[in-house]
Amino acid sequence: MKINQRGRGKFKPAPEYSIEDVRKILMEKINEELNMSIDETMDYCEEDLHYDSVKFNIVSLFCGAGGLDLGVELAGLDVILGKEEVDKAFSSKETYESIREQSVFHHVYANDIFKEALETYRNNFPEHIFVHHKDIRKVKKFPKSNLVLGGFPCPGFSEAGPRLVDDPRNFLYIHFIRCLMQSQPEFFIAENVKGMLTLGKGEVFSQIKQDFEAAGYKVYHQLVDARDYGVPQIRERVFLVGVREDIDFEYEFPLPTHGEGIFLKPYVTLREAIGDLENDPGPYYQGSYSSIYMSRNRKKSWDEQSFTIQASGRQAPLHPSGAPMQKIDKDKWIFPNGEEDNRRLSVKEVARIQTFPDWYEFSDGGNLKVSQNSRLDKLYKQIGNAVPVQLARAIARPLAEWVHENKIKKGEELIEAKA
Known part of the structure; x- marks a missing residue:
């Protein structure tokens, strides 16, 4: 709901809305996002995409500098080599490069509009990945995949900001869902700020979760603190993990590994x-x-x-x-x-x-x-803006274990290999 003011006050803050107002605004904004003009030009062809037919192929949205991607890759290595061996290799880029192709996950495509972040991504990930510098709202078609990742932008949800129900940045998740519907991956992982849960008296999060479920997924969500997983930082974030409805798997969020309990490691200082x-x-x-x-x-x-x-x-x-x-x-x-x-x-x-x-x-x-x-x-x-690497690693570990036990060991062909 816009009023005639400039700056941060040009949108009505969330707490002043009734539940009915929030629902109405959400539906209007979702429809606007879906009706947005998509660029009919294809920026890549199938020959630009390099799949691995016996691994879980990843499409990464809002990839930024690659924190979530790197953590997921580590989880895919842990189930093959063991965490201790991976940790030893991770301290050196040369050593890590010698093992990274053994991960059960294989990156195919990454998208973002932050130019410098994409340069960072290219500096640190394999050259075969198609890195797409384009507004996600303009992407016509997303590649096939087994796993979609993405921390869709969060300024409109943040408790540190103006908390705007109708902030247009709140609705970029619609294009994550559009990707799921085109790509039909077995799983997805999405991340966002804690304030996402309470914006609009909880109606915003309720709508987001329903939209992900409507795309054909069982959706699991949890608020986690990064320091509980070995990150030296108090950082609460919401994760949504989706499992396609035809997959017989119930995702469970990993238990904390660090804290003050007798069976936990001390927090990293x-x-x-x-x-x-x-x-x-x-x-x-x-x-x-x-x-x-x-x-x-x-x-x-x-x-x-x-x-x-x-x-x-x-x-x-x-x-x-x-x-x-x-x-x-x-x-x-x-x-x-x-x-x-x-x-x-x-x-x-x-x-x-x-x-x-x-x-x-x-x-x-x-x-x-x-x-x-x-x-x-x-x-x-x-x-x-990045997801802490070690937090992403912990969240992805249950998926990596399932992939290893149910797909990789059986040698199943997961996606038709492309040239």
Whole structure:
């Protein structure tokens, strides 16, 4: 519902809507998205797509820098080689490249509109993958696949933002569903922010889940915290895992591996994750701290997990060194030891916290005409938008186990091989 204002206030915030208003708006926006003009030009042909006939072939939507994709690939290796062996290989790009083709998963196609993120994806994934730089709303036909991945954009759902029911970015999931209907994969994995569950008094999430189910899938969802799976970060995210209705498999979300329980490993701390980078952190975003930034605590101690890594250099959490921030008033914090003794986490540090390996090569676009902060911000954006690699690995593991036991070992031909 639009009103005559500019900026963030041009849409009516979700809490003011009745349930009936929300339902009406949802249906209007879904119909608008479905009626959007699709580009009839095919940007690829079948010869551009390289399938593996005895593996689970992946189509990745909103792929970004590839965090979800990399985690899924790792899960597909774990069931073949064992997690310990994969972990050893993962520390070195050369060693990892020597084993990655053994995964039960095989990437075929990846799509996004973020140019620098796609450059990052190309830098780190096999050359055979067709990387499609195009607005998903304009893609005419999606490739066949066995598994579709995607963290559809979330700004309209985020509790940190204006929480707009009619934000057009909330409806890009429709094209994920369009892909499912064309591709008919056995499974899908979708990820989004916690606020997705409560927007529009829960009606938005209810509609999204119903739409995925209407595409022919049993849909399982759960809110998970990344730190429960070995990620040194407090990051709550919703995952939806779909199993095609004709598949006899009930997905179960993995139990936490880390925490305070007697049978759990301790949470991974910032000291363990980035302690060795304290004196050589690499480039980091520099500049003043806004009143919004200083409205709450931004610093965790070395023995804690990081705040959520956001898709912005300016909003990056503070490095844990030095004195803690001090609260002096409602929504007002200060640096007791001075601003000059505090800095934001570096690009390399936030990548570690998102559990990317050090060898992962991020692209800032290489435009030297823009400021260093602007170039760095593109890196923070890619990293903050990504699904933590180790979290994706945990979520995908039950699917990888099913694929290995039910398909790969039997040598079934899953998709007709293409030239």
